[in-house]
Amino acid sequence: MQVLWTDALVYLLVAAAAALAVYVARQQHMQRPLRKIAASPVAAASLTLLLCFALIGLADSLHFKDADSRGNEILSLLDLACNDMRAHAEKTYSAPFATHLYAKENIAMPDGSTRWDYPRLQHGGAHLQDPQHEWAGDVVAKTVGGLSKGGGLMLMVMLLSWGDRQARGRAFCAAASAQAVWATLFIVVTVSYALFSLSQYYHVLGTDKVGEDVFYQTLKSIRTGLVIGSLTTLVMLPLAIVFGIMAGFFKGWVDDVIQFIYTTLNSVPGVLLIAASILMVQVYMANHPENFNNLLVRADMRLLFLCLILGVTSWTGLCRLLRAETLKLREMEYVQAAQALGVKPAMILFRHILPNVMHIVLIAVVLDFSSLVLAEAVLSYINIGVDPTTHSWGNMINRARLEMAREPVVWWSLAAAFAFMFALVLAANLFADAVRDAFDPRRVERG
Amino acid sequence: MISYIVRRFLYALPLLMAVNVLTFILFFVVNSPDDMARMQLGQKHVTEQAIQNWKHQHGYDLPLLWNGAAQGGERLTGTIFYQKSVNLFLFDFGISDSGRNIGADIRQRMWPSLALAVPSLLVGLLVNISLALLLVLFRNSYLELGGSVLLVMLMSVSSLFYIIGGQYFIGKLLKLVPISGYDTGLAALKFLILPVLISVAAGIGSGVRWYRTLFLEEVEKDYVRTARAKGLSETQVLFKHVLKNAMIPILTGVVVVLPLLFMGSLIMESFFSIPGLGSYTIDAINRQDFAIVRSMVFLGSVLYIVGLLLTDISYTLVDPRVRLN
Numbered sequence: 001m002q003v004l005w006t007d008a009l010v011y012l013l014v015a016a017a018a019a020l021a022v023y024v025a026r027q028q029h030m031q032r033p034l035r036k037i038a039a040s041p042v043a044a045a046s047l048t049l050l051l052c053f054a055l056i057g058l059a060d061s062l063h064f065k066d067a068d069s070r071g072n073e074i075l076s077l078l079d080l081a082c083n084d085m086r087a088h089a090e091k092t093y094s095a096p097f098a099t100h101l102y103a104k105e106n107i108a109m110p111d112g113s114t115r116w117d118y119p120r121l122q123h124g125g126a127h128l129q130d131p132q133h134e135w136a137g138d139v140v141a142k143t144v145g146g147l148s149k150g151g152g153l154m155l156m157v158m159l160l161s162w163g164d165r166q167a168r169g170r171a172f173c174a175a176a177s178a179q180a181v182w183a184t185l186f187i188v189v190t191v192s193y194a195l196f197s198l199s200q201y202y203h204v205l206g207t208d209k210v211g212e213d214v215f216y217q218t219l220k221s222i223r224t225g226l227v228i229g230s231l232t233t234l235v236m237l238p239l240a241i242v243f244g245i246m247a248g249f250f251k252g253w254v255d256d257v258i259q260f261i262y263t264t265l266n267s268v269p270g271v272l273l274i275a276a277s278i279l280m281v282q283v284y285m286a287n288h289p290e291n292f293n294n295l296l297v298r299a300d301m302r303l304l305f306l307c308l309i310l311g312v313t314s315w316t317g318l319c320r321l322l323r324a325e326t327l328k329l330r331e332m333e334y335v336q337a338a339q340a341l342g343v344k345p346a347m348i349l350f351r352h353i354l355p356n357v358m359h360i361v362l363i364a365v366v367l368d369f370s371s372l373v374l375a376e377a378v379l380s381y382i383n384i385g386v387d388p389t390t391h392s393w394g395n396m397i398n399r400a401r402l403e404m405a406r407e408p409v410v411w412w413s414l415a416a417a418f419a420f421m422f423a424l425v426l427a428a429n430l431f432a433d434a435v436r437d438a439f440d441p442r443r444v445e446r447g
Numbered sequence: 448m449i450s451y452i453v454r455r456f457l458y459a460l461p462l463l464m465a466v467n468v469l470t471f472i473l474f475f476v477v478n479s480p481d482d483m484a485r486m487q488l489g490q491k492h493v494t495e496q497a498i499q500n501w502k503h504q505h506g507y508d509l510p511l512l513w514n515g516a517a518q519g520g521e522r523l524t525g526t527i528f529y530q531k532s533v534n535l536f537l538f539d540f541g542i543s544d545s546g547r548n549i550g551a552d553i554r555q556r557m558w559p560s561l562a563l564a565v566p567s568l569l570v571g572l573l574v575n576i577s578l579a580l581l582l583v584l585f586r587n588s589y590l591e592l593g594g595s596v597l598l599v600m601l602m603s604v605s606s607l608f609y610i611i612g613g614q615y616f617i618g619k620l621l622k623l624v625p626i627s628g629y630d631t632g633l634a635a636l637k638f639l640i641l642p643v644l645i646s647v648a649a650g651i652g653s654g655v656r657w658y659r660t661l662f663l664e665e666v667e668k669d670y671v672r673t674a675r676a677k678g679l680s681e682t683q684v685l686f687k688h689v690l691k692n693a694m695i696p697i698l699t700g701v702v703v704v705l706p707l708l709f710m711g712s713l714i715m716e717s718f719f720s721i722p723g724l725g726s727y728t729i730d731a732i733n734r735q736d737f738a739i740v741r742s743m744v745f746l747g748s749v750l751y752i753v754g755l756l757l758t759d760i761s762y763t764l765v766d767p768r769v770r771l772n
Contacts, residue, residue, distance in 0.1 A: 260461070260462070260465070263462060264462055264465040264466055264469065266751075267462060267466060267747075267748040267751045267752055268466055268469065268470075268744055268747065268748050269707075269710065269743075269744065269747035269748070269751070271713055272728065272740065272743060272744045272747060273473075273744070275728075275732045275740065276470060276473045276474065276740055276741075276744065277473060279732065279735055279737075279740070280473055280474070282735075283482055283483075283735070287482050287485075370603070374605050374606070377605045377607055378605070378606065378607060378714060381607060381714065382713060382714065382717065382729050382732065383732070383733055384732060393605075394607075397605070397607050397608075397611070400611070401611065404611060404614075404615055404619075409615075414608075414611065418604075418605075418608055421605060422603055422604060425602075425603040425604075425605075426599065426600060426603040429599050429602055429603050430599060433599070
């Protein structure tokens with residue numbers, strides 16, 4: 001086992017999220033909005049998709065040293081699952097499902113002469129004897145086979161759960177949101193089963209410039225996107241909650257100091273602050289190479305630092321909201337009564353204020369997530385995001401820019417990054433909308 | 448009012464000071480000037496003498512915060528912090544690490560940034576507001592439902608894809624406009640169409656949604672019901688009453704970004720190689736030119752603070768209920 005810094009924080013985050021879920025579910029006043037979210041098919045479907053992404057991200061967060069190789073290569077559970085894709089590297093670009101390279105080369109013929117043609121791929125479609133005639137039939141057969149096997153597997157699971165004769169289970173299955181969950185799961189499991197089985201024989205999404213499988217790259221990028229989206233909130237939340245509540249509750253000089261801090265941070269353009277900090281880390285790492293000998297450790301450090309910086313620049317908005325809400329809450333009768341009864345301020349904050357601002361925190365977290373995933377791509381493009389060696393959608397897009405100028409165009413890297421990023425961000429946005437509709441008191445009044 | 452503005456300006460001074468200290472800590476305390484010199488001159492084969500020369504040339508050979516070797520006031524003024532910070536307040540940005548005058552660069556590069564940012568803002572506002580009004584006009588219909596779904600989808604696409612897609616389809620396939628570049632005078636027009644178009648398209652998703660919620664909030668107020676009861680048609684209600692009253696939040700949102708337009712857009716400018724302040728900053732980041740990045744951070748915060756002040760003032764002009772004191 002090898003625990004990277006971000007891995008440890010991801011586990012911590014999962015634990016914290018679980019604890020928060022248990023806490024929120026027990027709160028009386030949270031029950032109604034939670035039920036509202038559960039009843040919405042769109043929210044249920046997008047949450048399912050998000051959890052599927054999270055599962056891949058978690059599998060990619062379990063690292064260990066590779067026992068087979070002599071070097072100190074660090075692998076993750078996902079690497080193990082995608083061993084074929086990882087090992088099946090080609091020479092350079094190849095299109096999705098291709099059997100030949102994308103560029104012509106001099107091929108040495110058996111009789112000693114050379115021919116100027118597209119060489120066969122080493123792994124993609126290597127099992128075919130005569131690619132020209134067999135290829136189309138083989139691809140269709142394998143795709144249909146994979147889809148039907150995955151679909152059959154899912155159908156079996158669904159039948160089993162449908163067979164659950166208990167009344168509560170039946171009622172649950174009949175709900176629109178449960179059907180949406182099953183439908184999403186069915187599609188995701190079937191398609192990913194087919195893609196995985198196909199990826200043993202072909203490069204489903206092609207290969208990039210150095211011949212690495214693009215499907216593998218996009219899968220690895222999921223973790224980076226999720227880590228940035230979620231760890232940043234982990235950094236941001238304590239700052240925003242503690243400062244926001246304290247500023248609103250204690251007023252006076254505490255309020256002044258906290259307001260001064262967040263106005264200062266706010267007035268620095270975010271991108272520039274991030275750029276400055278990342279620049280600093282780069283210079284620091286360049287000057288202390290002995291602490292960052294492993295490439296993965298180095299990239300991980302930079303990812304962690306990016307989350308830290310993004311967190312530091314993005315807590316101010318939530319802090320201001322919480323301060324305003326606390327200012328309002330502290331004038332409420334029950335808080336005044338608690339103060340009159342001599343309850344300690346810390347107790348009031350914990351018992352009365354914190355639970356009553358939780359819905360704002362929840363809304364802010366889900367709203368920020370998708371914008372952080374998008375921000376990662378933009379930051380990586382201007383070279384102040386994650387390390388260039390880290391798999392991330394931003395880095396994929398960045399590299400694809402030059403490929404667009406090639407003739408004929410190499411489009412699959414870009415399309416893959418687009419599709420995966422779009423799916424993740426769309427699911428996050430839809431879920432965020434549902435959460436906001438359910439928890440925002442102003443929207444409830446309107447019906 | 449005047450005294451309020453003066454007070455706000457005085458309040459801005461400690462803020463700017465804090466920003467200054469923050470960037471100073473980021474750049475100079477964590478990385479010593481020696482590290483910076485090595486970065487600029489290249490990592491390997493740098494003699495101690497070369498580093499000393501570079502530091503002397505750029506004024507980094509002083510102590511950071513406290514000059515013990517000097518006498519009297521010199522102890523404070525003879526430091527990097529003083530030398531590199533005080534001039535910023537006078538908008539004298541000094542010389543960049545690569546030896547160019549930053550102030551002159553900024554004055555020169557400000558215009559392309561404005562030429563891109565101002566049309567993008569105006570066209571974007573026009574498109575977003577009219578689309579949002581259209582959605583509100585057809586509220587509770589399939590058109591609105593479809594529109595809202597489309598908006599969420601547009602929002603979920605990274606701005607990078609809008610740029611790459613636009614450049615590819617409009618610039619490369621259709622060959623309507625040049626893909627990137629810039630020219631002086633009116634000739635710049637054909638280079639600006641595509642970036643403006645793309646930045647408007649990229650902003651539609653979130654922009655229309657935002658204005659739509661603004662209008663929806665306004666539509667449910669009592670005066671709107673009165674106007675309808677009076678016999679005005681839905682279009683008249685929307686354009687005469689709702690739009691007018693929603694102008695206040697719209698205006699305040701616009702005013703705060705006005706000063707920041709000078710800074711340009713980092714991504715758009717570097718993608719379309721427009722020589723504005725945005726691409727200037729990106730180049731500086733990539734070349735690790737600390738002096739430029741620091742100046743731009745300072746300039747950005749000044750503009751932001753000015754924007755906030757302008758917002759407050761514009762509030763009083765538009766909404767007679769607001770009194771500043």
